[in-house]
Amino acid sequence: MNSVRFQVHLAEESIIHYANGIKAPLQRIDGALIAPSTMPITFWKRTDAPWLDMPEPLLHGTQHFHYKAPLTAGMELDCLLALTKIEQKPGRRGNLVLYTHSLTCACAGRSIMTAETVLISVGDK
Template sequence: MKRLHVQLYVTDEWISHYAQSIESPIQTIHGKLIAPVTMPVIFWQAFNIPWLKTDTPLIHGTQQFSYKSPIIAGMTLDCEFTLTKVSKKEGKQGMLTFLTNTLDCKCEGNLIVTAETVLIQVGEQDE
């Protein structure tokens, strides 16, 4: 399994900017901003993900989020990005490689969210 780690500090500005970019209402809890549920998709930008650096296009397969608690402004998240599964299947355009990626984010040792995304590459890929 390939695994990467980063630490992210979630600010009011980051939440506001993301919420505005997807036209999501800004929500609060105890006076602190709550991140939109899809915000972990942009956490990928903080990682250098070698297995996704390719000349072939990536097709978005599926994505799901599983929350234990909301992401709130002021949290420092310890995020682990893992290539959890690689599978291949013959398709109409040739070989398809399915890359299942899992992002786990914790705050103070407590799991906050798990985001799983399947990306598809057309053609033979190195693992």
């Protein structure tokens, strides 16, 4: 399906900004600031995923994260965002189209985290 690769430098300032925005506590491990577990959803803004350029708004469905290690300030992440499935379902206001995405991030060649996110468009298709 569709996919896009991109890099993210995880700056301490961006972790602080995101954590303050969601009122998450700031935590450190071995002196390094840890990113809140939901922060990878902001990585999507750093890339151009053409299949997300739709005229209708997308609703946020489900989201799951799996970590092998925490994301910490200073990491250089190699990320892959992929559209893995599209499915249609009937809804009360018309057809629902569910777009399932996978985001994987690695640091220095080592897989760090994966996230699965479902976005939903509502209306006749």
